[in-house]
Amino acid sequence: MEQYFVDTTIDQDSYILDDKEQFHHIITVLRHQLGDVIYLVDNNTNLFEATLANVVGKTAIFDVKKSDIATTELPIKVTIACALSKKDKVEWITQKSTELGATDIVFFNSQYSVMTWKGNVVDRKLERLQEIAKNAAQQSKRRMIPKVSYLNKFADLTKLDADCKLLAYEESVKNGETSALDRSLTNEIKSVIGVFGSEGGVSPDEVNLLQDAGYTSVGLGPRILRAETAPMYLLSVLSYNYELRMNEE
Amino acid sequence: MEQYFVDTTIDQDSYILDDKEQFHHIITVLRHQLGDVIYLVDNNTNLFEATLANVVGKTAIFDVKKSDIATTELPIKVTIACALSKKDKVEWITQKSTELGATDIVFFNSQYSVMTWKGNVVDRKLERLQEIAKNAAQQSKRRMIPKVSYLNKFADLTKLDADCKLLAYEESVKNGETSALDRSLTNEIKSVIGVFGSEGGVSPDEVNLLQDAGYTSVGLGPRILRAETAPMYLLSVLSYNYELRMNEE
Structure with missing residues (x-):
């Protein structure tokens, strides 16, 4: 139906x-x-x-x-923030993040981004992405449509607040970091923001900026995930952790 | 590098x-x-x-x-078995399943499949998918290339063996099933097979066949995931469970 x-x-x-x-x-x-x-x-x-x-x-x-059908919304609010990339990837991230339960989807301009949106196209781009989010929300039977937005200034990411702030960082993978994600996902948190670089990652300056703002660098397993795959990993793990595992306790 | x-x-x-x-x-x-x-x-x-x-x-x-760099392979073998769907979805499932660590990728013909491969195109299709898997394995720094194969007969799925056999079943979601996945992912298992229907799901006969062969129906959270998204959810959860969580114990 x-x-x-x-x-x-x-x-x-x-x-x-x-x-x-x-x-x-x-x-x-x-x-x-x-x-x-x-x-x-x-x-x-x-x-x-x-x-x-x-x-x-x-x-x-x-x-x-x-209807008395139980809600399909994740019990925590999740903001997925991704460095801007090509049109099809941005659209794909929007569709899949919506299916997997994100509350907010943010694209940002970063030093290593492969592209930028000029001021005059931002509204049109966002309108299109918002439509994709709406369709995906309807199809996946969500109760809300995630809001899609754009940050032209990387530093504005530090203004977004959440109980748990995560930076998916390729260097963490290379250094064999394997437990920061699980340690971060405690029973107490009510909101998560995950920041994902583009194929080129985030610059050292940007990493420092986020760390100063309370972000934890986490590895998402030992394989190198593409920019569009990493957010899906995080959202799947959040669903498993807060919708399937917690249920048993 | x-x-x-x-x-x-x-x-x-x-x-x-x-x-x-x-x-x-x-x-x-x-x-x-x-x-x-x-x-x-x-x-x-x-x-x-x-x-x-x-x-x-x-x-x-x-x-x-x-090199003494630690392996990037999942500690368990994972077979992702998906009902055949359109070319771009099949290619996409192959690429993403490879990135996320699958050992084997199987496409199968099912009653509700939206398409089938005729005998004379199977080899060519598989060759193309195998090439996609190779490229994705190189890019994600895997140590092996997953094998891609095709089962024309649904019943042949029952011949594939694994310690843990899972059927991602939309009806489980609708019935509010939330704990079967977590209960299935014990410390003991060394291999998992996940079977995923196409957009139309799997037929009741097929569900029975798999249940008789030892499959457990599992829900992957309350949202309806597209056919190509569900395998990514499972692989992400397996990585989290066996590569990130287990590490702490």
Whole structure:
């Protein structure tokens, strides 16, 4: 059963859907009939079972009922911050990070970045990535759409706050560092930020800046992961640790 | 420093490289000079520091010295078995599974597969995927190249053996199953096989067949992961569990 995000609070037992794109998809493309049921998620992250009750012009009227299906959101907030890379990688990171439960996705400009976004394209790029995040969130049955943003100044990363601040650092791998990640993932933390360099890594100055801001350098296993693979590793481990392991205790 | 696989055993202090493609890459493309050092991995998974000593015609002669850098291979053997899907997904699964440490990558034909490979294209497809695995293994500094294979008959999956046999099953997610994966990953296991359906999942008959063969259905967190994302989740968790967590004990 497919799911759509609506950007309003559903607080009555009926909902009038008039978003053009959603209407087109539900009624014209998927040809839903009266009585068909879909999911709607409102801007309070609540999930509703919605039964198509009527179609009037270009609006669809649904009978809605709050669902008691458990949330699909990670119990901790996760910000994935990646150095800017090529278009397909950036899009791919956005899609996969959304599937795997990130709350925020940040792309940043760094000394070793292979590219930069000029001021005049940032809005257009972010709009496209936000659309990818929305589609991935719907498909993976998330209750929220991660926010995608861009930091032109590397130092602004230090303004992002989290209980646990991690820097995925290739040198840690080379030095055989193997336990910092696990030591960092305690039961107490409620939010994590992971910073990932581009293929070229982060510069020594940038590493120092982050360490001064309370970041811990962690290795993600002994193999050299590509820039787009490392965030998936972290998100998978966070899900395992906080959604599957913790459950048993 | 880049790394190349050679399909022979290095047992002397010099190595004559005459593979055309590798020679072209090392000497013509990267323009390595006498004295430059690269890594070679032989067919015993040993890593060697190789110093370019001479170039004679289309062969490069290296002085080699066994390296004492710790292995980058997972301490357990992991087979990733995925239902066949579109070309780009299959290639992507091969590349990422290699980076993340899989030992074997198997694609299989299943009832709900969106496609099949006809007999006459299998060899060509596998050759291409094997090349992708080789490149990813070199880039991620693996000590071996995962073997890529294809099973036309779903039932042949039951012939693959492992200490721990897992079926990533979407219904487990929907039923709120959250602890089977962690319970399965004990300290004792030396090999894991993970079976992943295509977007449509696996059929009830196929699930029964695998369960009869000793497979455990596991959920990989509450979000619906795409067919290509689920294997990455498992591999990341295996690395965390057996390379990072175990290390502390």
